Amino acid sequence: MNELLRKEDWWAVWIGLGLVIAAIVLFANGTSIKWLAVAPQKWSHVADAGMQLRHNGTRYALLGACWAVLFALGAAALGMRAARFVPAFLVVYAAALVLYFLGLWDQAAHYNLEPPLVALGAGLLLSNTLGTPRWLEPALRVEFYIKTGIVLLGAGLPLTLIAWAGPVAIGQAAIVSLVTFGVIYFSAVRLGLDRRLAATLGTGGAVCGVSGAIAIGGAIGAKKADVSVAISLVELWAIVMIFALPLIARGLHLPTGVAGAWIGTSEFADAAGLAAAQTYGGYAGNVPGISGTADAAVAAFTLMKVIGRDMWIGVWAFVLSLIAITRWEPTGVQNRVTAGEIWRRFPKFVLGFLLASAIVTSVSRGQDYAAYKQAVLPGLVAPLQALRNWAFTFAFLSIGLTTRLREFASVGARPLYAFTLGVAVNVVLGFWLSTGVFGAFWNRLGQ
Amino acid sequence: MMPRQGANDGCRECVHFDNGAAAVEAALPGLKSLGSAHAAVRAEDGICALHARYVAASSTCGASRRRASLTPERSPSAKCDP
Numbered sequence: 001m002n003e004l005l006r007k008e009d010w011w012a013v014w015i016g017l018g019l020v021i022a023a024i025v026l027f028a029n030g031t032s033i034k035w036l037a038v039a040p041q042k043w044s045h046v047a048d049a050g051m052q053l054r055h056n057g058t059r060y061a062l063l064g065a066c067w068a069v070l071f072a073l074g075a076a077a078l079g080m081r082a083a084r085f086v087p088a089f090l091v092v093y094a095a096a097l098v099l100y101f102l103g104l105w106d107q108a109a110h111y112n113l114e115p116p117l118v119a120l121g122a123g124l125l126l127s128n129t130l131g132t133p134r135w136l137e138p139a140l141r142v143e144f145y146i147k148t149g150i151v152l153l154g155a156g157l158p159l160t161l162i163a164w165a166g167p168v169a170i171g172q173a174a175i176v177s178l179v180t181f182g183v184i185y186f187s188a189v190r191l192g193l194d195r196r197l198a199a200t201l202g203t204g205g206a207v208c209g210v211s212g213a214i215a216i217g218g219a220i221g222a223k224k225a226d227v228s229v230a231i232s233l234v235e236l237w238a239i240v241m242i243f244a245l246p247l248i249a250r251g252l253h254l255p256t257g258v259a260g261a262w263i264g265t266s267e268f269a270d271a272a273g274l275a276a277a278q279t280y281g282g283y284a285g286n287v288p289g290i291s292g293t294a295d296a297a298v299a300a301f302t303l304m305k306v307i308g309r310d311m312w313i314g315v316w317a318f319v320l321s322l323i324a325i326t327r328w329e330p331t332g333v334q335n336r337v338t339a340g341e342i343w344r345r346f347p348k349f350v351l352g353f354l355l356a357s358a359i360v361t362s363v364s365r366g367q368d369y370a371a372y373k374q375a376v377l378p379g380l381v382a383p384l385q386a387l388r389n390w391a392f393t394f395a396f397l398s399i400g401l402t403t404r405l406r407e408f409a410s411v412g413a414r415p416l417y418a419f420t421l422g423v424a425v426n427v428v429l430g431f432w433l434s435t436g437v438f439g440a441f442w443n444r445l446g447q
Numbered sequence: 448m449m450p451r452q453g454a455n456d457g458c459r460e461c462v463h464f465d466n467g468a469a470a471v472e473a474a475l476p477g478l479k480s481l482g483s484a485h486a487a488v489r490a491e492d493g494i495c496a497l498h499a500r501y502v503a504a505s506s507t508c509g510a511s512r513r514r515a516s517l518t519p520e521r522s523p524s525a526k527c528d529p
Contacts, residue, residue, distance in 0.1 A: 003487075007486070007487045008486055008487070009486060009487040078468065078485050079468060079469070141483065142480060142481060142482075143481075143482060143485070143486060144483065144485070208488070209481055209482070210477075210478060210480075210481045210482030211482050211488045212488075213482075214475070214478065214482060214484075214486070214488065214489050214492070214501070215488040215490075217492075217501045218489065218490065218501055218503050219492075219503060221500050221501070221503070222500065224475070224494055224499050224501050227475055227501045228475050228476060228477070231475055231476075231477045231478055231482065232476075232477055234481065235477050238481055269481040272481060313488055314488075331498070332498055332510075333458070333498055333500055333506050333507070334506060334507050334508060335502070335503055335505070336503070336506065336507070341490075344487075344490045345487065345488045346487065347487055347488055348487045349487075399480060399481065402479050403477075403480045404476070404477070404480075407477050
């Protein structure tokens with residue numbers, strides 16, 4: 001019971017599913033949550049944007065208050081002070097509002113002003129020059145926002161799609177995860193690094209980024225400094241990939257579903273990957289030669305990263321902790337290994353993602369396509385997608401504002417070499433699997 | 448909270464162990480940027496000041512010293528705000 005209120009994953013589930021259920025109740029009663037789930041529309045001139053803002057001012061204010069209350073409830077349960085969280089969050093919300101509007105400028109794609117990249121770039125610039133104000137820090141909870149957004153994302157993905165594409169995602173992700181882990185781990189050991197550091201680096205690169213590094217670091221009792229090195233390397237490459245993967249995919253005119261699968265295979269963290277996938281999705285219809293829908297990039301990414309990689313971190317932790325206590329040099333601290341490790345470290349927000357999908361799928365069941373397009377999509381699914389985009393924008397903004405580039409300087413050459421080799425193999429193998437072996441499959445997802 | 452000498456009840460109850468979210472995020476710079484000490488994947492892991500390691504709460508060692516009073520996730524820095 002305690003964990004249900006004291007872990008961020010569960011609060012993401014409560015907030016995300018709460019919004020989904022509220023939306024369904026309103027929809028069933030002949031109305032919709034779309035009044036609250038306000039989002040900017042395409043605009044051409046600043047005057048148009050200003051008029052939208054004035055016209056919907058009350059709705060934007062209420063949406064901000066609603067998000068502030070929901071996230072403050074979670075933050076307070078996690079031990080943060082709500083009185084410090086709320087004012088800081090309202091500033092994050094205001095900044096997100098500006099970015100959301102910017103992304104819907106009809107010239108945004110022409111000037112490469114994709115909201116995730118602008119949010120990240122602006123945040124990085126501020127935090128690494130003037131510094132992020134300390135009073136803003138309580139509201140910069142990247143993972144809290146991204147997990148809530150992923151739960152809401154489930155509402156837009158039919159369960160049948162997850163069942164159809166999930167096994168392929170798991171298969172592709174398993175190949176890449178095992179190969180990437182092997183490359184990083186064995187090259188690190190060959191470079192003379194401690195096996196625990198090698199394993200922490202390996203899972204950071206192969207499974208789920210920073211979350212992978214802390215899960216495995218704790219499970220095998222790694223040195224505190226080694227976990228820090230793994231976190232820094234994951235962040236360094238995750239930030240590079242946010243910019244590099246969409247850029248390369250754009251140059252090659254990859255369909256959105258294919259690019260999303262590649263990003264899901266080769267990015268290191270959920271928030272970073274979603275920033276890259278959402279950026280690429282934004283090219284659909286705006287950049288000539290890129291086929292597929294905007295949502296296909298995010299859907300393929302999520303299937304690959306969340307279902308294919310994140311879900312399995314408990315299994316990695318169990319197996320590696322078993323190997324650590326039976327095969328590796330003792331450290332003075334004895335770990336206890338049980339199969340319960342698999343559930344303890346399971347990223348619980350995945351359950352919310354699957355439940356949201358199952359609930360909305362069951363509500364839509366029996367509706368033909370025309371009825372779905374006419375009623376369910378605008379009245380139920382689209383408003384939840386707008387709320388998802390808000391949560392993601394809060395996260396993208398928080399990434400830049402919490403990333404300190406100077407921290408990357410202290411990782412050391414050998415961990416950098418081993419990790420970078422893994423990154424290179426991961427990117428090439430992920431590209432080959434996403435565009436070649438499973439290319440037709442991921443392309444179909446975007447049609 | 449006075450430590451009891453010689454007890455070996457695991458890191459969770461040890462005076463050298465701190466698994467408060469704020470303490471973990473302070474000890475692992477960058478964790479907040481693309482991860483979180485509040486994540487389920489962290490379970491109850493925390494920092495062992497004695498061995499300078501990041502360990503599971505269920506771990507044990509011969510040098511552990513038990514705290515007098517306990518909470519499920521106790522830390523001198525229980526509140527998470529910086």
